[in-house]
Amino acid sequence: RRVLGRRLWAGLLRATFYGQFVGGETPRELAAAGARLRALGLRPMLAVPTEEGPGQEKDGYGGAGRR
Helix, strand or coil: CCCCCHHHHHHHHHHCHHHHHCCCCCHHHHHHHHHHHHHCCCCCCCCCCCCCCCCCCCCCCCCCCCC
16 A cells, blocks of 8 residues: 555555455445346345444444443
8 A cells, every 4th residue: 555555555456356345335336236246147145244333342232231
């Protein structure tokens, strides 16, 4: 990233690794990617990542109810 610069690095990631695993960043992009997969006879699976905020436990429930 230091050598290529932030913008070129982001473009390179999108064209390679990121582009292989991420269907889009907006609902419209995701719908288009899903339609392309269905046209190929594939069933897309949407996996939404979740992250814990500072101070939250990794118990699968966002730390709610346990203090």
